[in-house]
Amino acid sequence: xxxxxxxxxxxxxxxxxxxxxxxxxxxxxxxxxxxxxxxxxxxxxxxxxxxxxxxxxxxxxxxxxxxxxxxxxxxxxxxxxxxxxxxxxxxxxxxxxxxxxxxxxxxxxxxxxxxxxxxxxxxxxxxxxxxxxxxxxxxxxxxxxxxxxxxxxxxxxxxxxxxxxxxxxxxxxxxxxxxxxxxxxxxxxxxxxxxxxxxxxxxxxxxxxxxxxxxxxxxxxxxxxxxxxxxxxxxxxxxxxxxxxxxxxxxxxxxxxxxxxxxxxxxxxxxxxxxxxxxxxxxxxxxxxxxxxxxxxxxxxxxxxxxxxxxxxx
Amino acid sequence: xxxxxxxxxxxxxxxxxxxxxxxxxxxxxxxxxxxxxxxxxxxxxxxxxxxxxxxxxxxxxxxxxxxxxxxxxxxxxxxxxxxxxxxxxxxxxxxxxxxxxxxxxxxxxxxxxxxxxxxxxxxxxxxxxxxxxxxxxxxxxxxxxxxxxxxxxxxxxxxxxxxxxxxxxxxxxxxxxxxxxxxxxxxxxxxxxxxxxxxxxxxxxxxxxxxxxxxxxxxxxxxxxxxxxxxxxxxxxxxxxxxxxxxxxxxxxxxxxxxxxxxxxxxxxxxxxxxxxxxxxxxxxxxxxxxxxxxxxxxxxxxxxxxxxxxxxxxxxxxxxxxxxxxxxxxxxxxxxxxxxxxxxxxxx
Numbered sequence: 001x002x003x004x005x006x007x008x009x010x011x012x013x014x015x016x017x018x019x020x021x022x023x024x025x026x027x028x029x030x031x032x033x034x035x036x037x038x039x040x041x042x043x044x045x046x047x048x049x050x051x052x053x054x055x056x057x058x059x060x061x062x063x064x065x066x067x068x069x070x071x072x073x074x075x076x077x078x079x080x081x082x083x084x085x086x087x088x089x090x091x092x093x094x095x096x097x098x099x100x101x102x103x104x105x106x107x108x109x110x111x112x113x114x115x116x117x118x119x120x121x122x123x124x125x126x127x128x129x130x131x132x133x134x135x136x137x138x139x140x141x142x143x144x145x146x147x148x149x150x151x152x153x154x155x156x157x158x159x160x161x162x163x164x165x166x167x168x169x170x171x172x173x174x175x176x177x178x179x180x181x182x183x184x185x186x187x188x189x190x191x192x193x194x195x196x197x198x199x200x201x202x203x204x205x206x207x208x209x210x211x212x213x214x215x216x217x218x219x220x221x222x223x224x225x226x227x228x229x230x231x232x233x234x235x236x237x238x239x240x241x242x243x244x245x246x247x248x249x250x251x252x253x254x255x256x257x258x259x260x261x262x263x264x265x266x267x268x269x270x271x272x273x274x275x276x277x278x279x280x281x282x283x284x285x286x287x288x289x290x291x292x293x294x295x296x297x298x299x300x301x302x303x304x305x306x307x308x309x310x311x312x313x314x
Numbered sequence: 315x316x317x318x319x320x321x322x323x324x325x326x327x328x329x330x331x332x333x334x335x336x337x338x339x340x341x342x343x344x345x346x347x348x349x350x351x352x353x354x355x356x357x358x359x360x361x362x363x364x365x366x367x368x369x370x371x372x373x374x375x376x377x378x379x380x381x382x383x384x385x386x387x388x389x390x391x392x393x394x395x396x397x398x399x400x401x402x403x404x405x406x407x408x409x410x411x412x413x414x415x416x417x418x419x420x421x422x423x424x425x426x427x428x429x430x431x432x433x434x435x436x437x438x439x440x441x442x443x444x445x446x447x448x449x450x451x452x453x454x455x456x457x458x459x460x461x462x463x464x465x466x467x468x469x470x471x472x473x474x475x476x477x478x479x480x481x482x483x484x485x486x487x488x489x490x491x492x493x494x495x496x497x498x499x500x501x502x503x504x505x506x507x508x509x510x511x512x513x514x515x516x517x518x519x520x521x522x523x524x525x526x527x528x529x530x531x532x533x534x535x536x537x538x539x540x541x542x543x544x545x546x547x548x549x550x551x552x553x554x555x556x557x558x559x560x561x562x563x564x565x566x567x568x569x570x571x572x573x574x575x576x577x578x579x580x581x582x583x584x585x586x587x588x589x590x591x592x593x594x595x596x597x598x599x600x601x602x603x604x605x606x607x608x609x610x611x612x613x614x615x616x617x618x619x620x621x622x623x624x625x626x627x628x629x630x631x632x633x634x635x636x637x638x639x640x641x642x643x644x645x646x647x648x649x650x651x652x653x654x655x656x657x658x659x660x661x662x663x
């Protein structure tokens with residue numbers, strides 16, 4: 001029992017928690033941007049898969065790591081463009097299109113993987129991002145290694161939250177994005193195209209989701225596996241609701257969730273097989289549902305979320 | 315760009331759009347086949363031959379279509395009322411669990427009693443599983459898309475736990491699999507020595523029953539009204555929440571039958587690979603059928619044919635069989651676009 005408590009004060013636990021949080025932070029910010037503009041993006045799971053592969057494959061084929069991140073973002077933006085084209089100007093069901101994008105992006109990724117590496121049984125490895133210690137700060141006990149001795153992509157994840165928050169709340173573009181999700185007619189009245197804002201938001205958001213996927217292959221692990229996203233995308237959708245569509249709160253949610261995930265792995269080792277390991281693996285998903293129940297009552301959805309908008313309509 | 319509603323086109327034109335969607339899918343996937351260094355014509359020929367070219371292939375397609383009919387019906391029923399059930403996969407597995415719990419000797423009954431009891435129990439379990447998200451949706455406003463999706467992962471882990479614990483086959487040489495169901499709990503084969511079983515016939519009956527419910531009963535009318543506009547339906551005195559509950563029960567029950575028929579009719583026991591994603595493919599099946607229960611039968615056979623045919627093609631032509639999943643996903647997106655085009659005129663200005 002005491003051991004279970006002591007885990008919380010070890011540096012390795014918090015290092016793991018922040019590492020687990022990083023891909024979730026990217027993808028949650030991506031989903032948040034889409035939903036703030038009024039588009040639910042259920043393509044997230046597939047887009048993360050595509051990003052994980054695109055980033056890894058770029059490096060495997062000889063590119064450097066940052067080109068890999070860029071290629072992943074581009075791949076994500078392309079699926080975002082497809083999602084946005086079908087849901088924004090055409091106004092098709094965001095649920096159905098999102099599921100379609102998830103199926104398409106993941107199966108296309110697996111197809112290309114098999115095509116590129118036909119005879120491979122164990123996935124080839126790349127040299128992933130290495131931890132970059134920030135001098136001074138990284139030697140603070142517990143907090144230092146957790147926050148200041150991570151890979152550059154983790155720093156980028158935290159920077160993304162700051163940038164997304166700044167754009168959303170401090171720039172005219174952010175005002176337009178938020179208004180597109182709340183009151184699109186008002187955006188149109190300003191002479192700004194709702195279609196343009198929403199499509200741009202979905203593309204940018206999808207690019208972030210793909211970078212979240214790429215974190216897994218380029219920073220956390222060093223190769224691409226089938227089913228490696230394993231529900232992380234759906235959890236990010238829950239995290240957006242949990243964070244009531246605010247970047248800061250969503251970041252907090254992602255870290256809490258990741259800490260719990262890192263904790264259950266350690267508890268599992270402590271329990272010594274008395275409790276079936278599946279119970280521990282279920283906990284993150286059950287926790288997401290619980291979080292949704294707790295928050296849903298006072299959740300204030302963007303009012304125009306999932307409502308297609310046509311020019312000249314109110 | 316604007317969308318303007320069209321006046322109802324003649325039936326011929328309406329039927330033309332699904333065909334156009336399939337044609338568009340073939341063109342798009344041709345590019346991938348070309349990328350794989352094969353000829354699209356020979357690949358599609360091989361897929362078609364692998365799906366329906368021989369008696370063996372055709373029976374295999376119908377066998378594969380059986381669970382897809384059930385999950386397709388489950389999705390069609392739910393989506394009609396705009397209840398976004400993405401959890402057919404979990405409901406399928408729960409149906410499989412109930413089948414092995416009751417079917418491996420717990421109930422010493424003759425077939426004609428045992429099979430209906432198992433079917434009803436499986437349906438009840440699947441129905442209850444979807445009732446949870448439906449209650450969360452109506453009572454707490456929790457989006458059912460995320461809850462049903464997350465439940466897929468929870469249920470699969472739960473099944474894994476059962477298969478390594480209480481349901482583990484003592485004779486299974488350590489594999490995580492259940493014991494085989496007794497002979498009385500097995501659906502017979504339609505043709506001796508072939509894999510096609512009476513689950514297919516039950517699936518056809520289910521489609522007919524669901525069609526009657528959707529088109530001829532008050533519940534069906536209420537489901538459509540709720541799906542069309544929940545506020546207007548509520549204003550017209552339809553008890554929206556109760557309709558959503560009934561929809562959830564029906565949808566979850568139908569998806570669980572897929573698990574029942576796979577265990578009882580085909581596999582004989584429960585393993586973690588009982589479904590290669592039939593719950594998710596059910597969404598495609600339902601959308602290709604434009605949510606029509608009878609159309610589900612046709613689209614399930616079509617989708618099953620693509621999977622069975624692609625497997626056969628992959629062995630001979632060297633194109634990865636994932637092309638089947640790509641085709642199915644592309645067909646979903648082209649189909650929803652085609653349905654839109656059949657209802658609206660696109661005006662550029």
